[in-house]
Amino acid sequence: MIDxxxxxxxxxxxxxxxxYRLTDVARAIATEHPRDGARPTLRLAFSFxxxxxxxxxxxxxxxxxxxxxxxxxxxxxxxxxxxxxxPLASASVTPAPVPWEALTWYSGDxxxxxxxxxxxxxxxVEYWRDAWIAVGMGSTSRAVTxxx
Amino acid sequence: VxxxxxxxxxxxxxxxxxELVARRERSMVRIATAILGNEADSDDALQDAxxxxxxxxxxxxxxxxxxxxxxxxxxNACRLALRRRxxxxxxxxxxxxxxxxxxQQVPLDDQIAERAAFDRAFTLLGPDDRAVLVLxxxxxxxxxxxADALAIPVGTVKSRxxxxxxxxxxxxxxxxx
Numbered sequence: 001m002i003d004x005x006x007x008x009x010x011x012x013x014x015x016x017x018x019x020y021r022l023t024d025v026a027r028a029i030a031t032e033h034p035r036d037g038a039r040p041t042l043r044l045a046f047s048f049x050x051x052x053x054x055x056x057x058x059x060x061x062x063x064x065x066x067x068x069x070x071x072x073x074x075x076x077x078x079x080x081x082x083x084x085x086x087p088l089a090s091a092s093v094t095p096a097p098v099p100w101e102a103l104t105w106y107s108g109d110x111x112x113x114x115x116x117x118x119x120x121x122x123x124x125v126e127y128w129r130d131a132w133i134a135v136g137m138g139s140t141s142r143a144v145t146x147x148x
Numbered sequence: 149v150x151x152x153x154x155x156x157x158x159x160x161x162x163x164x165x166x167e168l169v170a171r172r173e174r175s176m177v178r179i180a181t182a183i184l185g186n187e188a189d190s191d192d193a194l195q196d197a198x199x200x201x202x203x204x205x206x207x208x209x210x211x212x213x214x215x216x217x218x219x220x221x222x223x224n225a226c227r228l229a230l231r232r233r234x235x236x237x238x239x240x241x242x243x244x245x246x247x248x249x250x251x252q253q254v255p256l257d258d259q260i261a262e263r264a265a266f267d268r269a270f271t272l273l274g275p276d277d278r279a280v281l282v283l284x285x286x287x288x289x290x291x292x293x294x295a296d297a298l299a300i301p302v303g304t305v306k307s308r309x310x311x312x313x314x315x316x317x318x319x320x321x322x323x324x325x
Contacts, residue, residue, distance in 0.1 A: 002317055004285060010266040011286040015182040022177060022194060026169035029199050030162040 154211040165202060168214070175287060176222055182282045183226040183275070185267060189233060197225040219283070219297035227275040269319030277312035280305055 156164035169176075176197070180190040200221050208217055270278065279298065283289045291309070295302045 002313075002320060007281065007285045007313075007316070010263065010270075011182050011282060013263055014185060014267060014270065015178040015282075015286060016187075022173040022198070023166050023170045025195055026198050026202075027162060027166045029195070030165045030202050033199060033202060 151211045154205075154208070154214045158205045158208065158211070165205070169198065172215070172218060176218070178286060179219070179222055179282055180226055182286050183223070183278045184229055185271060189229050193222070193225040193229040196228065197222040200225065213296070216293065216297040220299060223275075223279045223283075223298060226279070230275050265320060265323045266316075269316050269323065272319050273312055273315055277308055277315065280308045281312050281316070284309060 153164050153168055157168055176194060177190065180193045180197075181187060184190050184193060197218075201218055204221070208214065270281075273281070276298075280294055283294045283297065284291070289297070291302055291305045295305045298305070
């Protein structure tokens with residue numbers, strides 16, 4: 001059995017005696033290091049900036065980038081349609097093959113709607129002017145638009 | 149430690165902070181060195197603790213609990229130092245060993261062997277057990293004061309003290325046998 005005095009004696013020996021002045025270290029730290037809470041306004045401003053940055057990144061990921069990728073799938077419209085029309089509503093659909101007989105293909109070259117020549121994968125459906133337009137990719141990976 | 153001094157340090161008064169550290173200097177160095185076992189690790193932990201104290205002082209709500217609060221920060225710094233310890237461990241023999249030998253009429257070799265055995269046994273203890281033994285036996289803190297400093301229940305302190313002491317005794321017995 002080891003008694004209290006023995007433990008104390010051994011711990012005293014282990015601790016030794018302070019060989020340097022801790023106050024010098026304390027002064028150096030206090031002089032050189034900024035402290036939490038010393039500038040609450042600055043911390044608040046930093047939190048605001050960080051929060052705004054996070055919201056901006058999330059908006060970029062979930063709003064701007066999907067919009068850009070969807071637009072890239074849509075072929076250029078004829079000048080007469082693009083200037084005056086805008087989709088009134090849209091609905092996302094699961095990409096799936098659609099029989100080409102059900103669709104009318106807008107070629108984008110001469111402004112006429114034609115029958116597609118192959119099955120297509122519909123990415124989204126938008127109401128444009130007085131017709132629903134399906135936007136998707138054909139098997140040739142070319143962005144095309146069909147009138148449903 | 150006076151509340152007024154703590155209040156001034158909280159408000160960024162460097163001289164007040166240095167004065168606070170000066171009043172606790174001896175105790176802090178002894179606690180860190182006893183827990184960690186060598187001056188190099190102790191220096192690192194003390195520096196981390198002082199930096200943390202300076203930064204966190206404005207968040208200290210009860211200024212009259214400064215001692216317990218600073219003990220907690222120091223013990224946490226020692227705990228971190230033990231976790232990240234990578235340097236080779238060395239046994240340090242204090243210079244006053246010779247004087248102890250003269251005082252107690254015990255052969256120097258025996259004293260050194262006893263201390264080395266104690267150090268090995270103590271090193272087998274975890275940081276929490278080391279902390280309660282040092283605070284209680286070296287610094288003379290009561291069980292309630294230790295509970296306050298480490299933010300744990302009084303019952304847990306008693307249990308840790310008991311477990312740490314039994315672990316120490318078991319290791320020393322194995323050394324002898």
